[in-house]
Amino acid sequence: MTEETERRTLRRRADAVLSAGFKLTLITMLALGAVVVLIQIVGLLTVNAGLVEGAANALQPTLFAISAGFGVLTMALAYVRGWKNSE
Numbered sequence: 391m392t393e394e395t396e397r398r399t400l401r402r403r404a405d406a407v408l409s410a411g412f413k414l415t416l417i418t419m420l421a422l423g424a425v426v427v428l429i430q431i432v433g434l435l436t437v438n439a440g441l442v443e444g445a446a447n448a449l450q451p452t453l454f455a456i457s458a459g460f461g462v463l464t465m466a467l468a469y470v471r472g473w474k475n476s477e
Contacts, residue, residue: 415460
């Protein structure tokens, strides 16, 4: 196996792993965001301010952490795929 072939194989593997992580974090982030919104809707309909605030306060740290991971994965995936700044 030549060095170029090894590099391509490594790049393909990295792309596959990063793509899976990208999709997983995206789905998780969107699902948790939907949970927050749905709980807040229930809080609005039942006029329960504690439920509205509690939903956001309980899930915000997790959502922020997942969002940060999503951003890092996005940048790494762009790097692995050879994205250029001018594109």
